[in-house]
Amino acid sequence: MRLSPPVSKEEVLEWLRKEALAQWGPEIEPQLESALETLATAMVAVSGTPLPEHIEPL
Amino acid sequence: MAIESTHLSTIVPNLGVGEIADAVARREITPIEIVEALLERVAATEGKVQAWSYLDAAGARAQARILSDEVVTGRLRGPLHGVPFGIKDEFHVEGLPTGMRALDILPMEPEDATVVTRLRAAGAIVMGKTHMPVRNKELPTRNPWNQEHTAGGTSSGSGASVGARMVPFAIGEQTMGSNLRPACYCGCAGLKPTYGRISRFGCFPFAWSVDHVGLIGRSFSDLALVLSVLAGPDSKDHTAIADSAPPADLQLEAMRPPRIGLVRNFALDRSEPVVLEALERSVSLMKQAGAQISDFNLPDEFPLVYQADRIVTAAEGATFHADEHPDMDLSGSAGRSGALVPATYYLQARRMRAWLTEKVLAAIGPLDAILTPTTPAPAPKPPGTGNATFLVPWSFLGFPAITVPCGLSPEGLPMGLQFITRPRADYQLLQVGAWTENVIGRLPAPPLP
Numbered sequence: 001m002r003l004s005p006p007v008s009k010e011e012v013l014e015w016l017r018k019e020a021l022a023q024w025g026p027e028i029e030p031q032l033e034s035a036l037e038t039l040a041t042a043m044v045a046v047s048g049t050p051l052p053e054h055i056e057p058l
Numbered sequence: 059m060a061i062e063s064t065h066l067s068t069i070v071p072n073l074g075v076g077e078i079a080d081a082v083a084r085r086e087i088t089p090i091e092i093v094e095a096l097l098e099r100v101a102a103t104e105g106k107v108q109a110w111s112y113l114d115a116a117g118a119r120a121q122a123r124i125l126s127d128e129v130v131t132g133r134l135r136g137p138l139h140g141v142p143f144g145i146k147d148e149f150h151v152e153g154l155p156t157g158m159r160a161l162d163i164l165p166m167e168p169e170d171a172t173v174v175t176r177l178r179a180a181g182a183i184v185m186g187k188t189h190m191p192v193r194n195k196e197l198p199t200r201n202p203w204n205q206e207h208t209a210g211g212t213s214s215g216s217g218a219s220v221g222a223r224m225v226p227f228a229i230g231e232q233t234m235g236s237n238l239r240p241a242c243y244c245g246c247a248g249l250k251p252t253y254g255r256i257s258r259f260g261c262f263p264f265a266w267s268v269d270h271v272g273l274i275g276r277s278f279s280d281l282a283l284v285l286s287v288l289a290g291p292d293s294k295d296h297t298a299i300a301d302s303a304p305p306a307d308l309q310l311e312a313m314r315p316p317r318i319g320l321v322r323n324f325a326l327d328r329s330e331p332v333v334l335e336a337l338e339r340s341v342s343l344m345k346q347a348g349a350q351i352s353d354f355n356l357p358d359e360f361p362l363v364y365q366a367d368r369i370v371t372a373a374e375g376a377t378f379h380a381d382e383h384p385d386m387d388l389s390g391s392a393g394r395s396g397a398l399v400p401a402t403y404y405l406q407a408r409r410m411r412a413w414l415t416e417k418v419l420a421a422i423g424p425l426d427a428i429l430t431p432t433t434p435a436p437a438p439k440p441p442g443t444g445n446a447t448f449l450v451p452w453s454f455l456g457f458p459a460i461t462v463p464c465g466l467s468p469e470g471l472p473m474g475l476q477f478i479t480r481p482r483a484d485y486q487l488l489q490v491g492a493w494t495e496n497v498i499g500r501l502p503a504p505p506l507p
Contacts, residue, residue: 001400016398019398038395041365047406056412058415
């Protein structure tokens with residue numbers, strides 16, 4: 001999944017569901033679906049926030 | 059202070075860390091008498107509170123007998139000689155099991171965590187392991203102030219053991235809010251130090267870059283004494299910071315009233331009226347005592363801390379816990395999703411941590427600390443373990459934070475003030491805690507037998 005340009009929640013969620021099914025199929029249980037939604041929201045926020053170039057991981 | 063031996067079982071549980079250590083050093087009481095008095099307290103209260111996953115009464119007595127003999131020969135190991143403590147079932151203690159391993163048959167650990175090694179070297183006594191949730195099972199631990207309510211998050215057993223006066227201090231761990239929340243709910247003083255201030259070696263990980271060893275006690279002078287033993291570099295933990303341990307003495311007589319920023323744009327609108335009233339009452343008392351308290355706003359970007367935290371915690375948790383039992387906390391569905399985090403997102407979330415750290419540091423500027431409620435509400439009833447919203451950011455950013463008890467709700471449940479400051483200023487933050495504790499007063503003992 002690309003980091004930039006910013007991703008939408010729909011495309012992240014679709015990608016996460018596909019990856020989850022590939023790893024743990026054959027279906028996504030409700031608990032995992034909820035966790036994927038939360039993760040998608042976080043990924044959208046991180047993707048959509050430009051950071052100054054001098055910033056390194058901490 | 060002379061201690062009447064006929065009243066040990068009522069006196070000892072109400073002594074703090076420093077008071078016990080002083081009494082032992084003055085030969086007014088022996089370590090074995092202390093352990094026996096606290097075991098009696100455990101026997102009287104554990105049925106209601108259920109703080110212990112593994113109470114090591116035999117081991118505590120054996121340690122205490124050795125320490126008692128040493129006192130007779132004039133030897134004191136260190137500043138905690140004869141002081142018992144509890145430790146969360148996440149840490150390795152030689153010869154005891156670690157419940158967080160969540161195995162059907164738990165092995166006895168072959169060595170101590172660094173915190174245990176340092177506490178033993180200072181003369182402290184392991185009373186046992188305190189409850190934490192394992193395999194998503196609801197914790198048996200209940201709040202010492204009202205057993206219909208939770209004692210807090212994963213360090214519930216540590217908070218409850220101190221709150222119920224079973225031990226004078228306990229070791230917890232905080233990845234989200236799990237040290238300060240139980241400390242607050244159980245009416246205790248709590249410290250989540252700067253990330254790396256206390257070695258994590260021998261602490262079973264949730265998420266490496268967010269895990270903090272935490273302290274729970276009954277006063278800030280006690281926490282300073284324990285921190286002075288535990289802090290400092292450790293060759294077994296590369297994230298342990300190199301600074302030497304701070305002094306045990308908080309030197310309050312030389313301290314000016316603190317400059318505090320009351321956070322206005324983050325926590326107050328999410329807090330229940332009873333918590334806001336306790337906060338306002340405390341702020342008023344602090345102002346009367348000379349504290350400079352001004353309104354403070356966190357940077358507009360601050361809410362991103364929660365999103366970055368989700369990514370980092372999920373990815374690190376899923377990495378360590380990848381091959382564990384599916385009903386283990388972190389490799390259940392929520393934890394498993396962390397395995398899908400792309401490396402680019404993980405690194406960008408950690409860059410976001412650096413960026414937010416810069417912004418918050420600039421905002422804090424010359425203040426001694428900033429202030430929020432510790433939790434938005436007093437302890438709820440199980441199965442909930444409470445709300446960590448105000449605590450998560452400081453775990454993720456690695457800033458030190460404390461909780462200071464600030465009163466009881468109409469239901470008799472404790473509430474707390476959370477003070478936060480810049481990394482590595484743990485000592486100054488404990489000074490703020492002790493100053494505040496002196497101004498607003500300590501809570502009485504909970505209504506237990």
